Amino acid sequence: MRIVDEELIKGWLPNREDDHDTTKRDYGQILLIGGSAGMGGSIIMAAEAAVQSGAGLTTVATDATHHVALHTRVPEAMALPLNDLMGISDQVKKSTVVAMGPGLGLHERAVNVFRIVVASIREDQTLILDADALTLLAREKSKLRTQKVILTPHAGEWQRITGLKPEDQTDEQNREWAEQLHATVVLKGDQTRIYTEQESFLNIKGSPAMATGGMGDCLTGIIGGLCAQTRSELEGLVSAVYIHSFIGRELAKHQHMVRPIQIAELLPTYIKSISTN
Ligand SMILES: NC(=O)C1=CN([C@@H]2O[C@H](COP(=O)(O)OP(=O)(O)OC[C@H]3O[C@@H](n4cnc5c(N)ncnc54)[C@H](O)[C@@H]3O)[C@@H](O)[C@H]2O)[C@@H](O)CC1
Ligand SMILES: Nc1ncnc2c1ncn2[C@@H]1O[C@H](COP(=O)(O)OP(=O)(O)O)[C@@H](O)[C@H]1O
Ligand SMILES: [Mg+2]
Numbered sequence: 001m002r003i004v005d006e007e008l009i010k011g012w013l014p015n016r017e018d019d020h021d022t023t024k025r026d027y028g029q030i031l032l033i034g035g036s037a038g039m040g041g042s043i044i045m046a047a048e049a050a051v052q053s054g055a056g057l058t059t060v061a062t063d064a065t066h067h068v069a070l071h072t073r074v075p076e077a078m079a080l081p082l083n084d085l086m087g088i089s090d091q092v093k094k095s096t097v098v099a100m101g102p103g104l105g106l107h108e109r110a111v112n113v114f115r116i117v118v119a120s121i122r123e124d125q126t127l128i129l130d131a132d133a134l135t136l137l138a139r140e141k142s143k144l145r146t147q148k149v150i151l152t153p154h155a156g157e158w159q160r161i162t163g164l165k166p167e168d169q170t171d172e173q174n175r176e177w178a179e180q181l182h183a184t185v186v187l188k189g190d191q192t193r194i195y196t197e198q199e200s201f202l203n204i205k206g207s208p209a210m211a212t213g214g215m216g217d218c219l220t221g222i223i224g225g226l227c228a229q230t231r232s233e234l235e236g237l238v239s240a241v242y243i244h245s246f247i248g249r250e251l252a253k254h255q256h257m258v259r260p261i262q263i264a265e266l267l268p269t270y271i272k273s274i275s276t277n
Contacts, residue, residue, distance in 0.1 A: 001038075001171065001193075001200045003165070004242045006274055007272040012235035013275035014054060014226070014241075027056030028096040029226025033113060034086065034131070039103025040066030045214045045260045046102050046221035047077045052267040053240070055227025059086050059095070061113070071127065083109060085116045101133030102217040111136060118142045118154040126233045128152065130220040135160055144268055148233050149183040153219055157186055184237065186223070188216055192241050201238055205246035207252035218260035219244045223268065243270055 030050050039064060047060045047115070051074055060070055062082040070180055080087045092098055095220035100117055104110045114136045121127050126148040128139055134153050138160040155166040160168075162177045169187065178185045178195035185195045190208070191275070196199040222244050227236035247266050251258045 001202045002064040004194075004201050004203045004238055006242070006246075009117070009235075009239040010274050010277065012230060012239050013100075013271055016054075017276060024056035027054055027058040028225075029094060030055045030097045030099065030224045030228050031059050031061065031091050032094040032102075032224065033061040033082070033098065033100040033117065034102040034104040034133075034217075035062035035066050036082065036103060036105035036110060036119045037063045037065055040105030042214060042217040044070050044073050044074035045217045046099065046265065047222070048208055048261060049221025049264040049267065050099075051076045052264045053222050053229075054268070054271065055097075055225040055228045056227075058271075060093055061091065063236075071194060084115060085112060089116050089120040092125075093122070095125065096127040097128065097224045097228045098218050098258070099128035099130065101128075102220055103132035103173075104132040104136075106132055106135060111140075114140065114255055115142075118144060121146050122176065123147060126150065126224075126227050128220060128224055128227070130216065131157070134158075137161060146184075147182065149181070150186065150223060150227070150233065150237055151181070151183050152186040152188060152216065152223065154188045154216065154259045158185070165168050165218040169201055171195075184234065184238065186241060187217075188219070192245065194238060194241060196234060202243075203241050204245050204249070206248045207258065209255060210245075210248040210259045212257055212259065213247075214260040215258075218263055221264070242272070243267070246270065247268035261268075 058077045062079040132155040190202040222240040230236035
């Protein structure tokens with residue numbers, strides 16, 4: 001199992017210092033899908049994290065009741081209503097990365113959104129499934145067309161997909177499941193582990209100060225934002241997992257709890273300092 005540390009990721013993080021004549025289109029287009037009525041915070045936190053990670057263009061498909069809040073908090077992001085299935089399908093086709101699930105819900109509309117995204121995604125696009133999209137994946141048993149699938153479950157969500165109780169989620173079992181699902185799995189916990197079909201990674205410990213609602217939504221946004229800019233999705237996602245825990249741990253040195261949006265606020269500074277040090 002490879003240990004994730006600063007040495008491993010620093011050449012992987014995007015570094016714009018030497019880029020010339022680039023535009024927002026060179027830094028990826030991300031579509032975030034989630035936030036049924038009342039759950040807007042989850043996808044807004046993910047959007048803020050994606051923008052702050054440096055994604056060139058960010059679009060959010062969320063319940064229309066959240067659009068004002070989204071534009072107030074993250075004016076860089078564009079918005080689509082969650083019930084506009086054709087609009088979502090068109091936007092999927094234009095995106096480098098699609099991240100679906102935070103606050104999506106499990107009702108009929110969520111199922112329809114899930115199905116249209118699975119049907120619209122192409123082989124060359126990165127698809128991140130988190131939260132309710134993982135539960136829908138477990139229920140629908142969908143075959144995913146893209147080879148670049150990233151699943152970001154906590155132990156409860158992983159149990160729904162694999163049937164493995166948390167105490168049975170061993171490295172060997174988890175890697176076998178990643179292989180069977182043809183996916184990269186980010187199994188979140190106090191010390192997050194990453195399983196690809198070929199290898200496994202052990203992240204640094206975060207902090208119990210990070211145990212607050214929305215912390216995983218924030219991670220989904222960072223993974224999406226970095227995958228939209230890195231050479232490979234593995235480089236983006238391993239870097240994202242490290243930097244999320246690293247910032248959380250640093251803040252926890254002086255704070256009883258850490259808010260996900262505080263992690264998002266510090267992303268541009270930490271990405272710059274690690275990628276250029
Ligand atoms: N501000 C917001 O709008 C927020 C919305 N959220 C959304 O709320 C919905 C439910 O999310 P939940 O994460 O509660 O998922 P679920 O309600 O789907 O799963 C929780 C279940 O998994 C079990 N479990 C086992 N190991 C666990 C672990 N390590 N962490 C958490 N639960 C574990 C729990 O005992 C519980 O039975 C999702 O759509 C999520 O995105 C949350 O992200 C919190 C913030
Ligand atoms: N005790 C802890 N120590 C370190 N990291 C934690 C701890 N508790 C939670 N986290 C991190 O917080 C995030 C929680 O994700 P998740 O359960 O999906 O939250 P939410 O759905 O509320 O956004 C994960 O990245 C996990 O690694
Ligand atoms: Mg979650």
